[in-house]
Amino acid sequence: MNNGLSMRAKRYNFDGRTGAILRLAMASKPVGDILSPSNSGAGFSSGSNLTRSCCERIGEADISCGMGSVKVLTRTIFVATAVWYSFALGWAFSSARGQRTVRNCSVRDRSSLTRHAVKFMSKRKASYGPVDVEAFYAETITGSGGAPQGLERDLITRFFGDGDFHGHGDHEAALKNFRECLEKGEPFVGSDDGNGWIWAVADLTVQDGLSLELRKSVPYGLRALLVAKQGAVGEMFEKLNWGVVRRRLNELLGQRDAEGNMIPGYQPP
8 A cells, every 4th residue: 555655756746645645555554543533734624634635635646647658659759750850851861862872873884884785795806816625735745754743733632622712622532533423524614526536624603713624625815725536535644744733723725825825816806
């Protein structure tokens, strides 16, 4: 009872007789003492009248405070909503300006790329210098075979074994698989020109970096590493010169040599 009245006293700002009663209640005085004539003060005629008066006053206070709380809550919600909408509109305006700037830049960049692409596609294809496949093969077999080292080893292990970007993996198993693929002539990329050669070709792109694949036609403009006659791959591996393979990583067949010099007959697109 005292706790309930105490909570009311904290919630509502009473004055007069009701405030006196609630202050006495908070002082933990018995209800009978609060309502007795000795504690009623001037204008208190009896405990029953005081009780009735208190109840009426408290009821009125409850109603008035309840309505006041609703009004305050409504005003608070209205103000908060207005502030939120103002912030949202400001943020949307700023975002729209930022997006408009980025979008214009993107369109400009994209149109520039499109112009370059159209310009590139409108030109004729590149013309490559002549490639003597027999001479290329003869240079390939100027070594003593064995296992590769360094970059060429890591490429073989990555694309024909379980290797990764860091050169880890089973190099011996990858080399064995690479040799078997050359002997079978598959899987290969591109078309087969029917001349009976199998090429190991490296390619360098922005998306994939340096890759290694097999081809059955002359890989103009690519990094041709070695070539073998289909049906005589074992002979090539017995005399393979891995130093020549390493140098060819810097060459583009029919386009430029390892020192960057253009091959005679090459015409760019």
